[in-house]
Amino acid sequence: MWAAVPAYVPGAPSPKAALALVERTAELLGVPVVTTDLEIASASYERQVSEVVVDDDDMREYVERLEERYDSDDETPPLDGLVEEVERFLRDQRGH
Numbered sequence: 001m002w003a004a005v006p007a008y009v010p011g012a013p014s015p016k017a018a019l020a021l022v023e024r025t026a027e028l029l030g031v032p033v034v035t036t037d038l039e040i041a042s043a044s045y046e047r048q049v050s051e052v053v054v055d056d057d058d059m060r061e062y063v064e065r066l067e068e069r070y071d072s073d074d075e076t077p078p079l080d081g082l083v084e085e086v087e088r089f090l091r092d093q094r095g096h
């Protein structure tokens with residue numbers, strides 16, 4: 001199993017991804033799991049990521065381009081290419 005996380009926030013733990021994995025695992029095992037703490041952490045994580053993106057013009061434009069590309073494609077773009085593009089963007093940002 002895996003959970004998608006925003007590659008433009010590298011190295012940050014993702015409670016949203018953890019929540020998705022815990023919920024899917026619980027579903028597969030047929031076991032109820034209390035996820036209140038992860039739900040709270042996930043909401044906080046989403047707010048923090050949104051704030052980072054909104055406060056950085058380059059990052060906001062980059063995320064908008066990714067979203068437009070994703071929305072316009074009939075199929076999901078290959079993950080390898082997307083990861084490479086995000087890594088290239090982040091390397092370029094370090095150089096500025």
